[in-house]
Amino acid sequence: GFGKFLLIVGILRTVSCGGWVYITSTDDHLTHDITMIVYLVCTLPWQLGVIYTSARNNPQALKWRPYTTYAFFEWSLILYDVAFDAVTALDFQTFELAVVDVSGGHAGAVPVTKEGYATNVYPEDNISPSFLRTLIKLRGYVSEVYLAFVFWSMLSSLALLIWYFPLWHMGISGYEAFLLITIAPMVLGIRPLRRVMAKYRGVFHILSLVGVASFLAQDPALRLTMTACGLGISVTTWMATWFEARAHVGSLERSILIWGVGLLVHNVVKMAWWTENPIWPIMHRANGGWNEIGIVLAVVASLEVILRDVTSPTSVPEHDLSPAATSPSPSSAIGATGTGNSSWWMAAFGFGGVLYSLHAFFTDSSAIMRYTVDGYPNYGPEPIPWGVATIAALTGGLLVSSSRRLTTSPVYYVVGCLGCAAFTYSSAWNAYYGGLIFGFYSMSVMPALARAITTHPPFKTLLTTFMTYNILCLAHVWTVAYAFVPGGPYLRERTHWVLTGLMLLVGCGVVNARKQATWDVQFKKMVQLHIVKSARSLTRVASLFVIVASVLIAANRSISAVVPAPYHPAEKSFTAAIWTIHFALDDDMWASEVRMRDVIKELELDVVGLLESDTMRIIMGNRDWAQFLAEDLGYYVDYGPSTMKHTWGCLLLSKFPILQSEHHLLPSPVGELACAIHATLDVYGQPVDFIVSHNGQEEDPEDRRLQTTELARVMRTSPNPFVFLGYVVTKPKQPLYYTLFDDGDMNDIDPTDWDRWCQYIGYRGLRRVGYARVSHGKITDTEIQTGKFQVVDNPRDYWKASYERVVESQVLPGLRYPSMFRGRGVRGHRYHVFNEPRYFIH
Known part of the structure; x- marks a missing residue:
């Protein structure tokens, strides 16, 4: 099974290499980018697979391995080059090219010295304003990524804390009601509250840290209560940020991409901590927790957001992705969206479904391996190094998400369904391949489905979104805990039903989001186009760092x-x-x-x-x-x-x-x-x-x-x-x-x-x-x-x-x-x- 997989990866890698070498970005930008992404994603499993299958004591292999080391160094220059270009692009986003007729005189005067040499516009002891702007953008991006990581940390810990109580009660404990804290964003139907939370989001992010600080409580019930409160504030703050940014397409896309990168960082951190999260409420110093450091970093990130929001000018509203973009105001556009061709309940079902998918299967890089493990010798992939491939698949999906027409197309949806089916009905390696496709797909459609919910009235949309997520979470539990819950036998051992329902819900969201992908064409020249480009550039850089970090962590864990x-081989x-x-x-x-x-x-x-x-x-x-x-x-x-x-x-x-x-x-x-x-x-x-x-x-x-x-x-x-x-x-x-x-x-x-x-x-x-x-x-x-x-x-x-x-x-x-x-x-x-x-x- 593994040999066939390696052959398929090698062929796919070779073909995709030809795709981006012979089809330049000028010829076909989308094809060039997709083939390059496929090539990069395939490179890691190809290299690791070749190393894994190579004879370790083969003299011929040992002879040529020094070249392998050099090749890794040589090809890493491509990654450095891409990263440099992505960062450099930020410097030029504020430039304008002007064609000026100077036949009648100079268009402008350049100051010169008495010797006739032009003077430097910026004194040598000053830093270029463009460089400062780049640093500020990078600082803000990193701060918000960390806050997104904190959100995913609290979300993934809530059910874990809830589980402790029915575990000891051997049945329903009453603490399960804390799961409903996730519907807190429905309060954003109150417009003044929504505006306050979005305007002072940094303050609310600080308040949400009560969830991270819950590790200080020794009483399990108090720890759960604090975590639930923190998560409720955090998820409501993120939703308020999105809904208030819906008239600013660039800011909205930036925030959603950051939210996705936060999930990638969550996976990398969990890989470094052997699938635990160092800021979870079940962690403390004695068992490897970094809770205090996590809180300090979150406070610093929140303060950065507060200062940036205070000093940044308010963006000029522009039409969002609604079909009523020609309306005289953003609010009227949003209202038209909710009653026009777009459906609020389809949008809610879609995002609720994809949120469950990412939480259930992709908040740890080894999750899909343990869902599909089999007996020896066909055991399937090991978490190290194959967790890197899982993270790479999620990263690739986030990068592809900018191609709305692709991610909302019917053919692409069918591919996602096939991946989910292989993940569900196969085992070991074949199921893992399906899981990679499933993860790539889920991450790639997430931004489109997230944007779709923001074009509808917050109360009913967010209530339905998070109730969809909650119902899927409960169904996910009932498939195994059927002996302890009312109605459990109906879902006994029926995860395939849950996943079928999941893909149908995501399908509703994709059909709805496809309409918005069509409307995108009308808004190529947006006021915030530079924000979109900046966000995508920084996301590419962040994705590179995520993959490199996961490779280094996997290598370190393998070496150590x-x-x-056995303890006593002499005595047998x-x-x-x-x-x-x-x-x-x-x-x-x-x-x-x-x-x-x-x-x-x-x-x-x-x-x-x-x-x-x-x-x-x-x-x-x-x-x-x-x-x-x-x-x-x-x-x-x-x-x-x-x-x-x-x-x-x-x-x-x-x-x-x-x-x-x-x-x-x-x-x-x-x-x-x-x-x-x-x-x-x-x-x-x-x-x-x-x-x-x-x-x-x-x-x-x-x-x-x-x-x-x-x-x-x-x-x-x-x-x-x-x-x-x-x-x-x-x-x-x-x-x-x-x-x-x-x-x-x-x-x-x-x-x-x-x-x-x-x-x-x-x-x-x-x-x-x-x-x-x-x-x-x-x-x-x-x-x-x-x-x-x-x-x-x-x-x-x-x-x-x-x-x-x-x-x-x-x-x-x-x-x-x-x-x-x-x-x-x-x-x-x-x-x-x-x-x-x-x-x-x-």
Whole structure:
């Protein structure tokens, strides 16, 4: 699959290269630009793919790689040249060329010195005014991009904070109502309020920082309340800015492009923080948060906006994109738009749909990979380096957005639908390719759909827009949380319905925006044309920096990632564990992966099964904390059933190479869908099978019976040594217990441990060394269960267990559990139940 993809990318890259080389911008400006963008977008996956598939120890390849380094340097000059031209263009936007008849005399006098030389208009100790204007434009652009990043940070954190409460209540908590804060912009139907918020937008951006400062609140409910208030102010401020700029086409387009660049920056920052956002309310200094720095930068950016708005002259209103542009005033044009050919509800549906699309699937560069992941060896793309390709696709879409006729054309819409369909119905690489097309399309139509809503009455348009977004968010959750919400079963495991509805809504918006694309032709000579050109130039520069930053971050993460290696290779031993981690949110609503890393490292776990692990949804913040654990500690990762499979997730971390794996959706006719990973690992040269599974709830006994029966079948039919790490929901010595261990031909790690209900460890064909239970330390509400094993040369001799125990002094030092967890332990982690590890002969 990957080889075919690389071939297609190579052909597309070659053809597009010919497109911009042989078709100049003078011949066909649009074709030239599109082919160059396609070429640049294809270059990154082509280069990374060639490196990935090249033999690392091939002498011939090593010989020519020095030229590769030089080639990267040489071709990077193109990027520098484009960036320089884009910035230089800003200097010339204020120039005017005048043709003057000087036959009758000089058109103007040039001051000269007494020696006859012309004097410099600007003294040497002064800076050129054009250069100052460029710096001011750049400063303003960067400030607003950062404020857009803050908006996306608060938007993507709101549902994550809301999720904490039903997670602990195991049902509707009431805090879900905070989702409706997003409809706050409907108050912009009050015209004086809208004008005040737009005029003093910098002040309101400062007020919105209460959402970023919410990390100071230790109480989860207060933190959620502050975040919701901040988001409500922020989204209302952005909408007020757009609606008051609707009579100034250039300013409106500039603001929308900045908003899109803010999403790109959000993706880059999350890549640098292993899919967390350093200014989220679940972050603080202890787990890698930069909240204070984020607030300071936001205050500085807001002050810049305030000062610039005070000192800048008010723009002269011009007709916007309405068909009534010949009306005597902007307000009459807007009114005509709302009642003319354009439809307010189609505009609202379109932008509400694309906002959901960008939030659900493209607020993290690895989201579409986790929606489409499959079992080994056809696992699909890894977040590093392929997250760069995701960001490049979004960037390309934003750059293409200026071509309204293209982005609102029916053929282009069909391409977007095909990409969405491939993303929905395929898996691994093919689904990822579809996701890239889907992301490119969503980002490219966003500006047109955003502009469309501004030409209609704010109250009903914005209310419908954000209610559309909210309903899609709820539907997105109901597909997996159907057991806990009213009406949930109707959307059970039906993400394809949600995405079909999404594309229909976006289609409504595109049909509506296409009319405005036609009206664009009437306004080529706008008063604010220089603002449009400036905004697009700065967006191209910002896009370049975004891609370069993502490449550097990906390279740094690849270089710094720890190579997986077992803790005790000399003894041929490994420690396996099962742990339910509640979506990496601790008991106090802080991101918990740093604390998880510490205890996993100290327990020297070689194979870890983590349950309730799928956090690639809106309600979990589109996070993939496993990237952090894998790179920081050195693990191979099997993400488990993809997000598109509608489970709560089970994940495998392994110090040993994963030879193959299969993702199971266990029988669940009544309750929530149960998941399992069946993986074969290369453990010191011997294939050993592992299962990581999470059975259904206590309320669904028939589901649990069917699920346990299926797990037993998988284990019984495998010829390899086996370790079971699962969440079973039964007491020892009950019928399901015997189904699992007896029918599965497995041994319970300690049948005398009667104090178990959820988590169990089983094994066969290995020498069992020890067993320990470690308290959770408030990272979650579930303990860590661990077992130590040794690989043996004759697995059949160890198919059945001996339960004779030995004292720790009889165990080799390299096979013992760490002593730091004895007594009071560390950071709330200690050996409990038995208060010490148990050791066995085998």
